[in-house]
Amino acid sequence: xxxxxxxxxxxxxxxxxxxxxxxxxxxxxxxxxxxxxxxxxxxxxxxxxxxxxxxxxxxxxxxxxxxxxxxxxxxxxxxxxxxxxxxxxxxxxxxxxxxxxxxxxxxxxxxxxxxxxxxxxxxxxxxxxxxxxxxxxxxxxxxxxxxxxxxxxxxxxxxxxxxxxxxxxxxxxxxxxxxxxxxxxxxxxxxxxxxxxxxxxxxxxxxxxxxxxxxxxxxxxxxxxxxxxxxxxxxxxxxxxxxxxxxxxxxxxxxxxxxxxxxxxxxxxxxxxxxxxxxxxxxxxxxxxxxxxxxxxxxxxxxxxxxxxxxxxxxxxxxxxxxxxxxxxxxxxxxxxxxxx
Amino acid sequence: xxxxxxxxxxxxxxxxxxxxxxxxxxxxxxxxxxxxxxxxxxxxxxxxxxxxxxxxxxxxxxxxxxxxxxxxxxxxxxxxxxxxxxxxxxxxxxxxxxxxxxxxxxxxxxxxxxxxxxxxxxxxxxxxxxxxxxxxxxxxxxxxxxxxxxxxxxxxxxxxxxxxxxxxxxxxxxxxxxxxxxxxxxxxxxxxxxxxxxxxxxxxxxxxxxxxxxxxxxxxxxxxxxxxxxxxxxxxxxxxxxxxxxxxxxxxxxxxxxxxxxxxxxxxxxxxxxxxxxxxxxxxxxxxxxxxxxxxxxxxxxxxxxxxxxxxxxxxxxxxxxxxxxxxxxxxxxxxxxxxx
Numbered sequence: 001x002x003x004x005x006x007x008x009x010x011x012x013x014x015x016x017x018x019x020x021x022x023x024x025x026x027x028x029x030x031x032x033x034x035x036x037x038x039x040x041x042x043x044x045x046x047x048x049x050x051x052x053x054x055x056x057x058x059x060x061x062x063x064x065x066x067x068x069x070x071x072x073x074x075x076x077x078x079x080x081x082x083x084x085x086x087x088x089x090x091x092x093x094x095x096x097x098x099x100x101x102x103x104x105x106x107x108x109x110x111x112x113x114x115x116x117x118x119x120x121x122x123x124x125x126x127x128x129x130x131x132x133x134x135x136x137x138x139x140x141x142x143x144x145x146x147x148x149x150x151x152x153x154x155x156x157x158x159x160x161x162x163x164x165x166x167x168x169x170x171x172x173x174x175x176x177x178x179x180x181x182x183x184x185x186x187x188x189x190x191x192x193x194x195x196x197x198x199x200x201x202x203x204x205x206x207x208x209x210x211x212x213x214x215x216x217x218x219x220x221x222x223x224x225x226x227x228x229x230x231x232x233x234x235x236x237x238x239x240x241x242x243x244x245x246x247x248x249x250x251x252x253x254x255x256x257x258x259x260x261x262x263x264x265x266x267x268x269x270x271x272x273x274x275x276x277x278x279x280x281x282x283x284x285x286x287x288x289x290x291x292x293x294x295x296x297x298x299x300x301x302x303x304x305x306x307x308x309x310x311x312x313x314x315x316x317x318x319x320x321x322x323x324x325x326x327x328x329x330x331x332x333x334x335x336x337x338x339x340x341x
Numbered sequence: 342x343x344x345x346x347x348x349x350x351x352x353x354x355x356x357x358x359x360x361x362x363x364x365x366x367x368x369x370x371x372x373x374x375x376x377x378x379x380x381x382x383x384x385x386x387x388x389x390x391x392x393x394x395x396x397x398x399x400x401x402x403x404x405x406x407x408x409x410x411x412x413x414x415x416x417x418x419x420x421x422x423x424x425x426x427x428x429x430x431x432x433x434x435x436x437x438x439x440x441x442x443x444x445x446x447x448x449x450x451x452x453x454x455x456x457x458x459x460x461x462x463x464x465x466x467x468x469x470x471x472x473x474x475x476x477x478x479x480x481x482x483x484x485x486x487x488x489x490x491x492x493x494x495x496x497x498x499x500x501x502x503x504x505x506x507x508x509x510x511x512x513x514x515x516x517x518x519x520x521x522x523x524x525x526x527x528x529x530x531x532x533x534x535x536x537x538x539x540x541x542x543x544x545x546x547x548x549x550x551x552x553x554x555x556x557x558x559x560x561x562x563x564x565x566x567x568x569x570x571x572x573x574x575x576x577x578x579x580x581x582x583x584x585x586x587x588x589x590x591x592x593x594x595x596x597x598x599x600x601x602x603x604x605x606x607x608x609x610x611x612x613x614x615x616x617x618x619x620x621x622x623x624x625x626x627x628x629x630x631x632x633x634x635x636x637x638x639x640x641x642x643x644x645x646x647x648x649x650x651x652x653x654x655x656x657x658x659x660x661x662x663x664x665x666x667x668x669x670x671x672x673x674x675x676x677x678x679x680x681x682x
Contacts, residue, residue, distance in 0.1 A: 014673070015434040015443045015495075016630070017416060021372040022450050026459055026636060028366040031359065033463040060469030063639060065625075066646070067466050070636045072626045075358060079626055093356040102356045109363050118367055122374040125408050128401030154356075284406075285413045285420055289357070295367060295411040298404060305407070332355070 030070050032110055035103040039068065040076075040086060040094035048083040101153065108150035111143050117300040129302040136300040137250060139229065140203045144181065148209040152182035158276070158331045159184040162243075163192045165329045165336065166274055172196055172241035176266055178230050178259075179247035183210030183223070185276070186243055190219035201226040201233060231259060235266040242267060245276040246334075249293065252303035253315055260319030260339070267341045273321065278306040279335035289333050312337050371411050373451055376444040380409065381417075381427060381435035389424040442494065449491035452484050458641040470643040477641040478591060480570065481544045485522065489550040493523035499617070499672045500525040503584075504533045506670045506677065507615055513537055513582035517607055519571050519600075520588035524551030524564070526617070527584055531560035542567040542574060572600060576607040583608060586617040587675075590634065593644035594656055601660030601680070608682045614662065619647040620676035630674050653678050 034040060042056040050065035057064065068084050071077045076094070077084045086095070093102045108114075113136060117124070120131035129135075136143060162185060166172065171193050177186030180200035187210075190196045198219070200210050204227035214223035226233050230247065242263045248256045263273050280291035290306055297304035307315070313324040321339035329336050375381060383397040391406035398405065413420045417431050427436070434443045449455075454477060458465070461472035470476075477484060503526060507513065512534050518527030521541035528551075531537045539560070541551050545568035555564035567574050571588065583604045589597045604614050621632035631647055638645035648656070654665040662680035670677050 013430050013433055015430065015441075017430055018372065018434055018443060019446070019450075019630075021368050021415065021417070022447055023369070023633075025366040025369040025456070026633075026640075027362050028364070029459045029462040029640070030636060031362040033466055036463045037466060059467045062469040063466035066635045066639045067462075069625045070633055073629050073633050074362065076362070079624065089354050089356065089358055092354055093359055100356075102359060105360070106363055109360075115366070118370045121370040121408075122377045125374055125378060125404035126400045128403040283420065284410045288414050289360075292364075292367075292411055292414050294407045295371060298407045299367075299370070 026070075027074055028110070030067060030074070031076070032106055033067060034071055034076070035094070035106055037064075037067075038096060039064070039071070040090055040103075041096040043077070043084055043086055044091065044095040044097065048085060050082070050084075053084070104150045105154065106150070108143065108147045111146055113141075113143055114296075114300055121295075121299050124299050129298065130300055134302060137302070140205055142205065144203060144206045145209060148182040148206050152184060152209075152213065155182055155184040156188070158334060159188040161329060161331060162245075162274060162276060162336055163188040165327060166241065166272070166338075167192060169272070170240070172239075172272075174239045174241075175199065176235055176239045176242040176263070177201065178242060178244050178263065180210045180243075181206060181246075183213045185245050186210075187214050187217050187219055187223070189241070189243070190214070190222050191217060197222045197224065199224045199226055199236070199239075201228075201230050201235065203227065203229075231255075231262075235262065237266050237268075239267050240271050242271070242273040243276075244273050248275065248277060248312070248315070249297055249306055250301050250304040252305070253307075253311065255303070256307075256315045257318045260316055260321070264320040264341050269341060271341045273316070273339040273341070275312060275316075275337040275339065276331065276334045277312065277337065278333060279309055279312065279326075279337070280306050282308050282310060284308070290335075309335070309337065367411075368415055369451070371408060371415070372417070373447050374408060375412055375417070376435070376447055378405075378408075379437060380405070380412070381431055381444075382437040384418070384425055384427055385432065385436040385438065389426060391423070391425075394425070445491045446495060447491070449484065449488045452487055454482075454484055455637075455641055462636075462640050465640050470639065471641055475643060478643070481546055483546065485544060485547045486550060489523040489547050493525060493550075493554065496523055496525040497529070499675060500529040502670060502672060503615060503617060503677055504529040506668060507582065507613070507679075508533060510613070511581070513580075513613075515580045515582075516540065517576055517580045517583040517604070518542065519583060519585050519604065521551045521584075522547060522587075524554045526586050527551075528555050528558050528560055528564070530582070530584070531555070531563050532558060538563045538565065540565045540567055540577070540580075542569075542571050542576065544568065544570075572596075572603075576603065578607050578609075580608050581612050583612070583614045584617075585614050589616065589618060589653070589656070590638055590647055591642050591645040593646070594648075594652065596644070597648075597656045598659045601657055601662070605661040605682050610682060612682045614657070614680040614682070616653060616657075616678040616680065617672065617675045618653065618678065619674060620650055620653065620667075620678070621647050623649050623651060625649070631676075650676070650678065 037057040047053045047056045054061040054064040072079045123131035177200045180202045186198035214220045278290040278293040293306040316339035323340040327336040378398040388394045388397045395402040395405040412418045464472035518541045521543045527539035555561045619631040619634040634647040657680035664681040668677040
């Protein structure tokens with residue numbers, strides 16, 4: 001058997017991309033361990049060798065050395081001789097003392113149910129949706145409390161940007177916040193406009209987190225709760241603005257249309273729905289983060305997806321909105337789509 | 342609370358590296374699903390749209406579309422309009438019809454025990470070795486049969502290169518192959534020298550695979566089995582050459598020294614031990630693949646590691662070898678170290 005198979009470097013084609021992909025779960029485990037053990041925090045505190053880090057983190061020198069070398073290989077640390085240090089992004093986001101710390105995100109992103117959903121990806125591809133019942137969409141799932149607690153730090157800045165952007169058009173006084181979660185999107189509107197009242201829709205267990213945040217941020221007296229499924233609860237009416245953030249991706253287009261029709265009915269004429277979503281381009285493979293989010297929905301929901309702008313526009317118009325705009329405001333991973341009733 | 346936290350692109354520091362690392366397990370799942378569903382093979386056969394691929398792979402169009410887009414984002418496919426195609430490396434290594442197919446490697450690399458070891462990485466860092474008993478080193482573990490079957494295609498070419506390299510010095514007639522596994526390393530020596538007899542040491546269940554391969558490759562009559570632990574079985578003596586491939590990394594240095602002393606005792610004066618290993622540089626963070634292998638050993642063995650050349654030289658000399666060379670021969674991920682008795 002003679003063939004061109006080749007594991008030799010410096011020649012053109014190797015299977016390294018494949019092996020690297022197969023083993024990429026190790027990087028998930030390594031970054032999780034580093035957060036759990038507070039490796040980045042320990043280094044910021046001045047423990048720079050595997051020996052001193054291991055004492056601070058209550059681990060073995062050997063284990064810390066191997067983990068830190070792995071983190072160095074993947075760019076999360078730098079190494080000079082035996083001393084590790086933090087590149088700028090690790091220092092800003094992964095040191096627990098940093099106000100920009102995002103390490104808590106693993107509490108949701110690596111929740112066992114989500115990992116289990118992905119462990120059944122082949123079956124999900126076969127059936128076109130999660131292999132595990134409702135996936136992440138079970139009513140009152142404790143995972144959405146985890147989400148609210150874990151993702152709050154990451155939501156504040158985009159929520160602030162959205163609130164500021166929406167005020168440029170007109171002030172909203174009665175605001176419906178669907179899938180409120182940590183509450184940041186509604187709370188930031190209330191912070192910017194002292195006349196605004198927020199009506200937050202989410203599961204009852206999740207709304208406890210939102211109310212707590214609203215209280216802590218001084219808008220608790222203008223914060224009202226609508227506990228239960230957004231598909232079933234009574235929103236009321238007379239809203240100027242509805243915040244529809246990170247919920248449509250969980251459902252198929254007809255279900256999204258149904259929800260948006262209910263939102264439309266709750267809005268005053270001329271009212272707006274602000275949709276914040278992962279919005280891939282029409283090629284569905286760019287930008288990478290937004291486009292890749294489809295896979296999460298395939299693994300973890302019965303029929304969710306990351307929708308293109310054209311699809312979100314179609315859903316909104318089918319639900320009775322007369323005009324739909326894709327905002328140019330920069331939100332990082334998400335885009336802002338505004339639908340006008 | 343005002344801080345520099347920032348999820349906005351086009352500015353300098355973002356937490357994207359972190360989020361990408363946390364989610365990198367999804368790439369493992371995606372490539373596994375693609376191999377299991379034979380996506381790459383289906384495309385080579387002329388099924389280029391998610392619709393036609395889904396029929397060939399017995400999956401839903403929606404599931405295939407989302408998976409193929411994800412594979413495109415990660416460079417395993419290219420996409421033009423609705424048509425997917427294979428880049429050169431995917432075509433060569435991931436199409437089941439290709440003689441260079443390596444997809445079978447997932448059968449070992451993603452074996453449940455290995456994943457479970459990594460799922461306990463934090464505990465492994467704390468204790469300095471696998472959290473799960475002997476990790477992957479349980480006697481007669483069926484995972485090493487999986488290894489022998491799954492990794493055989495990847496071993497043939499390096500085995501051929503090593504056999505050719507070793508002949509430049511002298512022909513070996515009696516060859517000890519420790520951790521023989523699929524048998525490739527010994528079998529290729531026997532293929533190149535019709536006078537060579539190979540004595541293969543490995544677990545009994547694993548040696549069945551090696552013997553079958555030796556038979557299939559026409560050297561079965563010169564292939565002899567030494568079943569059991571390499572630390573306990575009787576090797577005999579009079580060997581010109583010992584092949585010590587991919588075994589030392591499983592153990593700590595004193596245990597490696599003990600094994601190498603046993604190898605030395607089995608060799609004739611002037612005999613050689615050929616060690617093929619992941620050999621990181623003394624910085625322990627390069628080259629990436631060899632250096633990263635330390636983490637696998639931390640997670641999956643009580644005290645294994647990827648050893649630098651200086652460490653392998655130290656182990657060999659402590660075991661009674663008089664000269665140790667690092668060969669410049671190119672083996673891809675591994676290096677060849679030759680120890681002379």
